[in-house]
Amino acid sequence: MANVLVNAPKTAKRGSIVEIKALILHPMETGFRPGPNGRIIPRNIIERFTATWNGTEIFDMEMSPAIAANPFVSFFAVASESGTVGLRWTGDEGFVVEERVSIAVE
Amino acid sequence: MDRRRFLAGTAAIVVLPFDSAQATPEAMAAAIRKVVGSSPVREGRVSLDLPPLVENGSTVPLVVSVESPMTEADYIKAIHVFNEKNPQPGVFTARLGPRNGRAVVGTRIKLGDSQKIVAIAETSGGQFWSASADVIVTLAACLEEST
Amino acid sequence: MKVLRLGIGLAIVFAASWALAQGIVDKGVTDKRRSGTQDMGEALQKMQDDDTANPGMLFVQLGGQLWGKAAGAAGKSCADCHGGAASMKGVAARYPAIPKGTDAPVDLEGRINLCRTANQQADSFPPESRELLALAAYVAHQSRGLPIAPPDDPRLAPFRTRGQDLWKIRQGQLNLSCAICHDDNAGRKLAGVTIPEAHPTGYPIYRLEWQTLGSLKRRLRNCLAGIRAEPYAYDAAEYVMLDLFLMDRAKGMTLESPAVRP
Numbered sequence: 001m002a003n004v005l006v007n008a009p010k011t012a013k014r015g016s017i018v019e020i021k022a023l024i025l026h027p028m029e030t031g032f033r034p035g036p037n038g039r040i041i042p043r044n045i046i047e048r049f050t051a052t053w054n055g056t057e058i059f060d061m062e063m064s065p066a067i068a069a070n071p072f073v074s075f076f077a078v079a080s081e082s083g084t085v086g087l088r089w090t091g092d093e094g095f096v097v098e099e100r101v102s103i104a105v106e
Numbered sequence: 107m108d109r110r111r112f113l114a115g116t117a118a119i120v121v122l123p124f125d126s127a128q129a130t131p132e133a134m135a136a137a138i139r140k141v142v143g144s145s146p147v148r149e150g151r152v153s154l155d156l157p158p159l160v161e162n163g164s165t166v167p168l169v170v171s172v173e174s175p176m177t178e179a180d181y182i183k184a185i186h187v188f189n190e191k192n193p194q195p196g197v198f199t200a201r202l203g204p205r206n207g208r209a210v211v212g213t214r215i216k217l218g219d220s221q222k223i224v225a226i227a228e229t230s231g232g233q234f235w236s237a238s239a240d241v242i243v244t245l246a247a248c249l250e251e252s253t
Numbered sequence: 254m255k256v257l258r259l260g261i262g263l264a265i266v267f268a269a270s271w272a273l274a275q276g277i278v279d280k281g282v283t284d285k286r287r288s289g290t291q292d293m294g295e296a297l298q299k300m301q302d303d304d305t306a307n308p309g310m311l312f313v314q315l316g317g318q319l320w321g322k323a324a325g326a327a328g329k330s331c332a333d334c335h336g337g338a339a340s341m342k343g344v345a346a347r348y349p350a351i352p353k354g355t356d357a358p359v360d361l362e363g364r365i366n367l368c369r370t371a372n373q374q375a376d377s378f379p380p381e382s383r384e385l386l387a388l389a390a391y392v393a394h395q396s397r398g399l400p401i402a403p404p405d406d407p408r409l410a411p412f413r414t415r416g417q418d419l420w421k422i423r424q425g426q427l428n429l430s431c432a433i434c435h436d437d438n439a440g441r442k443l444a445g446v447t448i449p450e451a452h453p454t455g456y457p458i459y460r461l462e463w464q465t466l467g468s469l470k471r472r473l474r475n476c477l478a479g480i481r482a483e484p485y486a487y488d489a490a491e492y493v494m495l496d497l498f499l500m501d502r503a504k505g506m507t508l509e510s511p512a513v514r515p
Contacts, residue, residue, distance in 0.1 A: 003311045003312075003314050003315050003318075004311075005304070005305045005310055005311060005314065006305070007303075007305035007306075017207035017208055021212075021305055021306065023305060023306065023308060023310075023311060024311070025308075025311040025312075025315065027464070027465075028216075028464075030193070030216075032193045053205065056205075058202075058203065058205040058206060059200070059201070059202055059206060060200065060201045061198055061199070061200045061201075061211070061213075062198060062199045062200075063198050064194055064196050064197055064198060065192075065193070065194065065216075066189060066192045066194065066196075066197045066198075066215050066216050066217075067197070067198060067213060067214070067215060067216070068164060068165040068166070068213075068214040068215055068216050068464070069164070069165070069308075069464035069465065070308040070311060070464070070465075071213065071214070072167075072212070072213055072214045072306060072308075073211070073212070073213050074169075074210075074211070074212035074213070075200070075202070075206060075210070075211050075212075076206050076207050076208040076210055077205060077206055077207060078204075078205055078206070078207040080205070157294060157296045159294075161293065161294055161297060161446070161461070161515035162461040162462050162515035164461045164462060164464050165308075165461040165464070167296050167300065244444075244445035244446065
């Protein structure tokens with residue numbers, strides 16, 4: 001079950017700049033922390049977050065273990081045409097989550 | 107583990123103003139050099155918004171904003187954030203372009219300790235601008251036993 | 254020896270605080286009780302208030318998904334018996350309570366686990382498991398904004414009184430009671446942190462220190478470990494008693510689950 005919360009406007013004026021915020025459930029285990037048994041808990045992080053607007057990449061973020069658990073990202077985008085904003089998180093242990101929101105531009 | 111510092115604060119939280127002459131720890135300097143190469147890094151145009159006093163270092167809100175018209179001809183193509191004291195110097199690299207309209211990125215980071223954070227913006231013309239901020243992480247009380 | 258030294262340091266801090274505390278016994282008409290939220294900085298209050306920024310809401314979302322998922326030998330989901338989320342409105346505001354046909358109170362997580370075992374015929378969720386916390390957060394979220402309203406059940410009284418005794422008893426190597434910190438020294442600083450009044454208004458909470466959601470029980474275990482007392486076993490009745498006492502003490506205060514705490 002993917003758990004993602006996305007905050008983006010449903011509608012926007014053509015050419016206006018909108019803010020997109022996204023939160024995803026993920027431990028962002030650093031790989032530097034000992035677990036209860038004293039052994040290091042293996043690294044398990046999201047390495048990359050990518051956003052597309054109607055398929056064209058508009059934003060990308062490379063993450064490190066210094067990003068807090070349950071990563072939050074906010075960025076802006078020009079509302080050029082109606083369509084779909086695609087968000088994609090990928091990381092260790094084959095982690096891939098995709099989410100889409102639509103924005104109507106008028 | 108002695109990090110379990112319940113009551114450690116009875117020894118008072120020492121608020122250390124960072125000495126601007128203090129050398130940037132080498133790892134961070136090296137990581138920055140890897141990104142900027144031999145180009146000069148100028149202070150300005152970038153603002154780094156972080157709470158100066160953090161109640162808990164494990165989730166610190168951070169926003170980087172860069173002045174830029176964000177047009178095809180002149181935009182910010184990347185924002186890099188570095189820290190001094192976490193195990194790795196790189197925090198994140200965001201790649202942007204004119205379709206973002208504004209060169210502003212927000213996230214939340216972990217800070218194991220009080221330290222300096224540096225943000226560097228790379229323009230489409232290959233210039234580098236930067237800002238830095240000092241964050242003081244206060245200790246949390248009533249922490250969990252780590253065992 | 255470290256504990257001892259720190260303990261002495263604490264005694265000094267408190268000695269100073271007590272001197273201050275003498276004069277201020279004000280039983281005003283207005284409600285002076287403060288939720289832990291009010292002791293947080295602006296950045297964290299904003300994080301709590303914005304549903305797409307509060308990480309606790311990820312668990313509420315997960316809880317909503319689990320709510321509709323059939324489980325156990327009965328093959329039933331929570332929704333099959335309870336219907337939509339609205340059926341849970343006000344429930345968290347009146348827990349702990351005594352389930353029908355029994356005579357001991359359970360907290361909200363305990364009640365959910367009862368449905369797990371008795372109604373879904375599934376294994377109970379382990380304490381602090383993601384599923385249990387997510388369902389508790391989902392249920393508690395339906396009471397957000399409602400006043401805490403402990404049930405009017407006389408059978409609860411002895412348990413609540415016992416909770417109050419636990420609140421007042423000095424314990425642990427530091428020989429402190431909950432009351433010394435949370436009644437007598439609330440609002441003062443300890444290790445750079447403001448001592449809250451300890452109202453259970455936001456549970457389960459997303460605690461930044463934990464980097465995840467956690468129950469009131471986990472929070473209480475942290476305080477017990479803090480005063481170097483052996484935390485009660487996970488299934489101990491003491492937690493429910495303290496919960497009952499704390500909910501009564503916070504009666505009328507607004508629920509804000511899932512709250513964010515440092």
